[in-house]
Amino acid sequence: MRLSELFFATLRDDPADAEMPSHRLLLRAGYLRQLGSGLYSLLPLGFRVNKRVEQVIREEMNAIGCQELEMPVIHPADLWRESGRYDLIGPEMARFKDRGDRDMVIAMTHEEVVTDLLRDIIRSYRQLPVRLYHFQTKFRDEPRSRGGLIRVREFVMKDSYSCDRDDEGLDASYWAHHGAYVRIFERLGLEAIPVASDVGMMGGSLAHEFMVLNPAGEDVLVLCDACGFSANRQVASVKVPLVDLGPALPVEEIETPDTTTIADLAAFLGVDATRTAKAAFFMAGDGRLVTAIVRGDRDVNETKLSNVAKVSGGLRPATVDEIHAAGMEPGYGSAVGAHDTFVVVDEIAAASPNLVAGANRVGYHLRNVNLGRDFQADLVADIDNAREGDACPVCGHPVILRNGIEVGNIFKLGTRYSAALGATYLGEDGQAHPIVMGSYGIGLGRNVACIVEAHHDEKGIAWPDEVAPYPAHLVSIGTNKEPRVGELAKELHDGAAAAGREILWDDRDDSPGVKFNDAELLGMPWIITVSPRSLAAGGVEVTRRATGQRSVMPLDDARAWLTGSGPAPHLTEPASVASQAASESAGTRS
């Protein structure tokens, strides 16, 4: 591909709206253009990267016996009504009516459609297991897109679905995907950590997310250096030491002026925050006031709370009026004497006797409050929010917290959809059984962005070989001085293309500085320079983009390499200090 003919444009200045390196570089290097919030066009270069990522995924999916198919982007709303998600999902799903006034939706995922196919096609246990996947556009009207391709509204996802007879089969499918995902991310050059995760809107029983560490990540991971434990904070249960405060003592009301925070209260009374109880109030989408009680030194994890309280429609902070209506007082609140509220007590607080809790009266708290005697819980559960330094649940070593970007996820759905839609098979026992399903996703664009996040330096992108849009970037210099340069560049370019291994050739009439800078910005793994100087040195100069290592390659070797009949350059020269630093910052960022 001649650069002079490529549909692209590089930008010398950073785009004002791009903050993340991947966003900035993909725009600057001409891989991407924005159409609207969370809507991007892939230019030819970006499209090629996407296709290469897709191919890696396709190969690994095929390798575990997944069959590729394609399902529509537009679905009849009735199908989503059958699963119950039509009403469950809010404005995130786009809805419209077709010309026949029928309700339709734009797909945000494909569980419903694949289950519809299953109930049509699967009759007998003999047809199971089956694993299906496709690459298809999803539209999710996110409240807020961000970070270029990191979070968008329209994107292509590889989603696969496993269909088994029983939990044992599902387990095999699940771990087959787990293995395939490990291989996929390794091939893509991503250090993805599988973490136990929340099942979210998908429903189901077990889920892992594959996370790439990144300061701009939207998820918080709880990690243990010592034993390798990893979990999303939304599900992480760390070990928190309990404080034994002895047998229950009588309740005592005490005056505690101006102590609306735990810090103020603990300071005022001269007690540790671990000896207090904290109340947090939420209004659920289903209309319930949810009161969460945690030990004073801990915080509520809203995802956990939402899950254990089986909240539909989400949680929001309650208003003062709503709290008053349940007989409680913000700042001096507790579940003591509360009514018309769903009380969830964290396990740590539940195991802590004689806590200082709010008296539900401005300026007063209660000493020696005990669960069961002084207030009741509708539910005792883990709603604790893990913190850096807490003890690892596996080995007890202090955990660390890191931000991560989710590059893939795997879910055990079970019979959530097959039961709702009536996708059953006849078992050996002659009875109908719901198909046991799993669902597995990888967002292509987000992975492309994460690859750039992990493989770039201050000059630009440095694609791993596996996903680079072209294997090499040929720079011809000094064609005016030496006609052989242009002839040779054309020969190398045309030869590679004829061999089906197209390379990029910067044939533009620009100065060497412009060409080198663009080559480094675009990020092909190899930069090949043809110039009078390289010819005098005996061939072409080859530079490894990621490390800056370079050497001269004889012409015949270069021809052989580029046409696929010879090996890639072997670089013996050590990388310079500067380029080593560059490659380190590029390679270890993840």
Place this chain on the structure above:
RNA sequence: CGGGGCGUAGCGAAGCUUGGCAUCGCGCGUGCUUUGGGAGCACGAGAUCGUGGGUUCGAAUCCCGCCGCCCCGACCA
């Protein structure tokens, strides 16, 4: 949806406080020179200043509404 910021040529910005000819750099076109690290000179094209209304003799600038984009939060596979 709450908080903050920003919309001026393809990109990046100045001008706005204090109303008075639409600016700068890069990029782009033509010509000549130049060609191993973002070249030089000359000429040139390109902007209804996001949008609608208002105030005013006069609005990029002041006032009101709307739209769009980015960041933080809420939310979220």
